Amino acid sequence: MRALVLNCTLKPSPEPSNTDQLAAVVVDALRREKVEVEQVRLVDLTISPGVSTDEGSGDEWPSVHEKLLRSEILVVATPTWVARPSSVAQRMLERMDAMLSETDDDDRPVAYNRVAGVVVTGNEDGAHHVISEISGGLGDIGYTVPGQAWTYWNKGPGPGPSYTDTAEGHDWSAKTGRTMAANLVAVAKALAENPVPAPG
Template identity: 70%
Template sequence: MKALVINCTLKRSPDSSNTEALARVVTDQLEKDGVEVDVVRAVDLDIAPGVTSEAVHDGDMWPRVHDKLLSSAILVVASPTWLGRPSSVAQRVLERMDAMMSETDDEGRPVAYNRVAGVVVTGNEDGAHHVISEISGALADIGYTVPGQAWTYWHLGPGPGPDYLDDERGHERSDRTGRAMAANLHGVARALAERPLGAPPG
């Protein structure tokens, strides 16, 4: 089984990413359970604006990410919180994923069916639950199954302050929730693999 993490940090590689650090708690647990994990830092790629799975212009790298989505049973979208909302990079990723709503497999099912998704959020300001609900809602619209407690987050409350990598406060709870998130994603992905959803009624 494969999992894809799309890190929607604003920081380009090789800069350290707080969002990726918390997402790593989830991926470590998935890998312990035998899942093959691929991590993409979206800001490193040329991802053009648009709502299509095909390249918008020469060099548009979204089709490569789209292929990874279709080969993965588990998706984790990881985003920092900015102004109480998902990052602009996360919004662009979701806009490109919008095209998947009209794509079907050989049995007439939306291509996101029988795949599960969850959310990781970091930030030194409040708004994590809002970001989780926005991204989870979008992923459910696209056709992903979002299990219960398929998220984890870290922040120290409203206003500016230290980042996840700068402060150990709250890590124990965030990391424990991240491991539970990984177990829930893996468990539901296995259940769907054994008893997949059929095409929706006509």
């Protein structure tokens, strides 16, 4: 089984990413479940605006699309900015919109029988809103989002330290992240045994 983690941080590599640090908890838990995990920091790529799988010369989204099709599990990791997903996460969803019109050999949308979850960090509140925004978009595209397929960390209302600046709340976020990984694997296995049929 394969998982793809799309980190939607605004920080290019090798700059440390708070979102990457919390996503690592989920990655470790997935690997303990014998899942092969690949991680991509989207801001490191040239991803053109648009809603097709390939927007032409210089566009690096097609390589991400191929990774999505090779993965049964998708984890979207994003920071919170003004109580919303990052602009990188929004562009990711816009590009994934093309998957709505792509089908597999059984005439099912290509996102069917794949599961997805969300990791969110931010030093102010808004994580639940971000989780619902990303989960709703992925559900529209065809992914199955299991119950409690998310984890987040924030400092609470008002500005404050970032995830890597404090140990406060890490235990809860890590425990929730491990549960997230277990739920993603359990539902992915269930869908492999009993796949969702083609629409209509």
